Amino acid sequence: MTKCFYDFYHIAKCFSDWLTHIYHMAKCFSDWLTHIYHMAKCFSDWLTHIYHMAKCFSDWLTHIYHIAKCFSDWLTHIYHMAKCFSDWLAVLQFPAALLLVLCVGLAHASGLNPGHWSEPQPVPVCVPPARRGGEGRSKRAVGGRVALNVPWQALVHFGDSVLDGGIGGGALVSDRWVLTSGRNVFQKKPRQPAPKRLPDFPKVYLGVKNRNPVDPASEVEVEKVVLHPDFQNISTWENNLALIKLKKPVVFSSKILPIPLPRCGQNLEETVGTLGVLAGWGWSHVYQFADHLKFLTVPVVSQELCQREYKHGGEVDGDEPLVDDRTFCTGATAFSENVCVGDEGGALAVLDPKDGRVYAAGLLSYDKNCATEKYGVYAKLSAYMPWIDSVMRGDSELYDAQRALEVRKMLANLKED
Structure with missing residues (x-):
């Protein structure tokens, strides 16, 4: 009878050690999952940071684009103003040039040589x-x-x-x-x-x-x-x-x-x-x-x-x-x-x-x-x-x-x- 009780005690102890081992394994797995979670959260925070940086860069590029577009529009406006001014001068110069050619022809006809x-x-x-x-x-x-x-x-x-x-x-x-x-x-x-x-x-x-x-x-x-x-x-x-x-x-x-x-x-x-x-x-x-x-x-x-x-x-x-x-x-x-x-x-x-x-x-x-x-x-x-x-x-x-x-x-x- 004593021998049987002794054997039952050892079986119970082995089962307890096994449960303890299972507990430690579960705790290690839980710690591992916690570590994975923190890593994933860090990666998520890093991606969020990258997103905000990209958004800031995009906003900066948009700002640069609008500045360049305004400058381009300004240059186009200056070009059209210069072109209009050039054409206006050209129209004013046409009578003078025509008169010059006519004068040369008349002068040649009259024996001069201008x-x-x-x-x-x-x-x-x-x-x-x-x-x-x-x-x-x-x-x-x-x-x-x-x-x-x-x-x-x-x-x-x-x-x-x-x-x-x-x-x-x-x-x-x-x-x-x-x-x-x-x-x-x-x-x-x-x-x-x-x-x-x-x-x-x-x-x-x-x-x-x-x-x-x-x-x-x-x-x-x-x-x-x-x-x-x-x-x-x-x-x-x-x-x-x-x-x-x-x-x-x-x-x-x-x-x-x-x-x-x-x-x-x-x-x-x-x-x-x-x-x-x-x-x-x-x-x-x-x-x-x-x-x-x-x-x-x-x-x-x-x-x-x-x-x-x-x-x-x-x-x-x-x-x-x-x-x-x-x-x-x-x-x-x-x-x-x-x-x-x-x-x-x-x-x-x-x-x-x-x-x-x-x-x-x-x-x-x-x-x-x-x-x-x-x-x-x-x-x-x-x-x-x-x-x-x-x-x-x-x-x-x-x-x-x-x-x-x-x-x-x-x-x-x-x-x-």
Whole structure:
């Protein structure tokens, strides 16, 4: 009996030790859960702290955005104020510039020769006195005055930015033909002599003054583009000419008129100081294409001065225009303005004092001078009249050979008689 009681005691003690062990295990698990809870609470507090930091950063960024937007709106307001002021000045300057051109024409007709300086004195340019004759560049504005009506002006359009192909000028020279620069008929402008490729078909608008927005009804359909056969033979700007044929003849009006091309003996572009008028939508003071058509009154300068300015002309690496006997140059206006990007392809209109006839003396080929280079470079149209006439007549080498054959036959018959 005593042995049984002793065995029962040991069993009870083992069971008690087991329960104690279970209790300690449960307590350890409870402590572990408590530790996990505190860790989770710390992590939750850390996430809450991160959230508040992110929210503060977001509020700070929002504040910065609103400050930047206010500054941007302020700059836009300043830009529009400056643009309005520039256009207002341009409108005021238009009568003065028109009077200047008329006075020059009348003075020439009466035997005077205003605006003409004997060589080698250059056309004056508005620069500080300390820099006259120096090597530095005058920082001229690229502007112009609002044009009231330039009926021969054409807008040659690929896109509203230079990345999209940009815009250029052109001159209506008949009811079916627009004369422009060779580079204006390529969406991706060729910058140097490259393998010959076919020109693109730009959009052409006539009778427009506003580029932005442009009236879609003023677009004329293009039938074909004829590039000068010697375009970019050795330099970017060489023989920079193209003719655009329209699908249908345009109807002439006060807003759409062709400009005559030079006749034999008309060479005002060879007289230093001759004033010409060039219109276009080239870059303005803020280096964006102008919304409204503007014009410049620019003087012809001597070939020697222009050749010295572009002494590396014809060299591809120099990317400068070649100034030769088929080109001429103009300087800045009386208001220190000059041609700029987007004016290329525009015609320089001059007034012949002998008969009061206006004609296109040149086509702007190099318009990249802006406020960097001194002179704009033009293709002298009198030097290209044989090519222009042959294209507009629809001539070809076959036709030339046929005409020559017929004349030789007639001359041969004359000799026989």
